[in-house]
Amino acid sequence: MSTHHIHVTINGTAYEGDVDSRMLLVHWIRDGLQLTGTHIGCDTTSCGACTILVDGKATKSCTMFAVQANGRQIMTVEGMEQGGKLHPLQEGFHEKHALQCGYCTPGMLMAGLALLQRNPNPSEHEIRVGISGNLCRCTGYVNIVKAIQYAAEKMQDSEELSVPAQVALAREASNGD
Amino acid sequence: MIPGSFDYVVASSISDAVSLLQQHGDEAKILAGGQSLIPLLRFRLASPSVLIDINRIDGMEYIQETDNVLHIGAMTREAELDNSDLIRERYPILLDTSSLIADPVVRNWATVGGNLAHADPGNNHPATMLALGASVVAVGPDGERVIPIDEFFTDNSFETTLHPNEILTEIRVPAPTDRSGGAYIQLERKVGDYAIAGVAAYVRLNDAGQVTYAGIGLTNVGPTPIKARNAEQFLLGKALDDASIHQVADMAAAASQPTSDTRGPAEYKRAMVRTLAVRALQKALGRATGGE
Ligand SMILES: Cc1cc2nc3c(=O)[nH]c(=O)nc-3n(C[C@H](O)[C@H](O)[C@H](O)COP(=O)(O)OP(=O)(O)OC[C@H]3O[C@@H](n4cnc5c(N)ncnc54)[C@H](O)[C@@H]3O)c2cc1C
Ligand code: FES
Ligand code: FES
Secondary structure (H helix, E strand, O other): OOEEEEEEEEOOEEEEEEEEOOOEHHHHHHHHOOOOOOOOOOOOOOOOOOEEEEOOEEEEHHHOEHHHHOOOEEEOHHHOOEOOEOOHHHHHHHHOOOOOOOOOHHHHHHHHHHHHHHOOOOOHHHHHHHOOOOOOOOOOOHHHHHHHHHHHHHHHHOOOOOHHHHHHHHHHHHHOO | OOOOOOEEEEOOOHHHHHHHHHHHHHHEEEEOOOOOHHHHHHOOOOOOOEEEEOOOOOOOOOEEEEOOEEEEEOOOEHHHHHOOHHHHHHOHHHHHHHHOOOOHHHHOOOEHHHHHHOOOOOOHHHHHHHHHOOEEEEEEOOEEEEEEHHHOEOOOOOOEOOOOOOEEEEEEEEOOOOOEEEEEEEEEOOOOOOEEEEEEEEEEEOOOOEEEEEEEEEEOOOOOOEEOHHHHHHHOOOEOOHHHHHHHHHHHHHHOOOOOEOOEOHHHHHHHHHHHHHHHHHHHHHHHOOOO
């Protein structure tokens, strides 16, 4: 078995550590770094509770080895709140009652964020497709969809644009349309 | 669950990957998107002693059409097919295929090359590539060879004709002609699940509307991806109408070899192949003749 020294930036903070090649990324994040917001809900890459962003892409962190993340930028649910203020998506989940037990919520938030970064104004169908890799056993999804719609509106209206929305707007502006 | 132990190495180029494969022989496995391999390792259904990570090799992710051939780099992620204008406009059958694979999060990493190399009868691309008459490019110590897709899968599940020291680098698909079209349709228990049954159909027509090429591939209804050769042969020279479509769907169902499992009894799956084949051929015909 090989051991590797890795450097990973998570939520803007640089972390490093030694990992066995077989260590799953989710285990390193939860057990190694004590960032326990990211959950584990299955053994089959089905539930999405472990979803995080790796280089901006929604990723099931139970289906990537920690060593594969070397040199990459990661965002976990702990990175959403900024300066004591909830991210519009988190606020939406609160306002629209989009969680009951909360087990799926970190993954839903990450999948929702990845969706809104790509598509700031998704239709209901696009939202449902966007979270189709994330299972919720409590809510029936209806309120999760509403929460993401809430965040989409809020992020478009908001004067204090969140970073992802700023990036999306800058991209649109540079496309010249 | 936690995989057994293994060594992990990063390949910096295709030739580096090939020499690592030579060095480690049968003990090594390529790690592409990891979306099939890592679950297998976690269940300890595979226990390679070395993983060769090819995610850091530059230039293996591309979708390009040149000289009437679509070239797809083996490391192209399914999400890139989902979002490609070229694919949506000219190869809608590939969008049908990718958008039904697992879910959008899995598709951010899952690769087209891995989907074929894994040779899982439940994977979608094998059926579609069989229907399209694609080929794959393999690179080994002696250089490159092109393998027609119908010589790529063997009679055994999860087995291909790639040599142990070869890596799959590209998939090649013939470009559409004026009157050609294809579609992939599958039935699933729930979003993100592997197909109960899936059918890929691709046709080329002449000006008189007669079939000059027909490809039909089947997903998850046998030990391997299935090419319905008799059905394809039967269509040649015929017009695609209700009667011929239903006849050929019967032949596709006859070519399937389903077994009864948690996704349903064999009889049901065979019946579904028939129904899906009708729908896939109707959709392919629609696309070939200028419809959606
Ligand atoms: C929950 C879930 C549902 C899924 N549902 C579907 C589905 O409905 N349909 C479907 O088609 N797929 C499905 N998949 C599988 C998914 O598409 C996989 O990503 C795919 O089968 C393998 O691609 P990969 O890039 O992840 O390959 P990996 O998992 O990295 O590799 C798979 C195998 O192929 C070999 N390999 C990979 N790339 C190469 C290469 N370039 N050269 C040589 N060998 C190579 C590896 O060594 C390994 O043996 C699902 C996966 C999950 C987790
Ligand atoms: S823990 Fe279920 S998908 Fe990762
Ligand atoms: S809120 Fe309980 S699983 Fe989603």
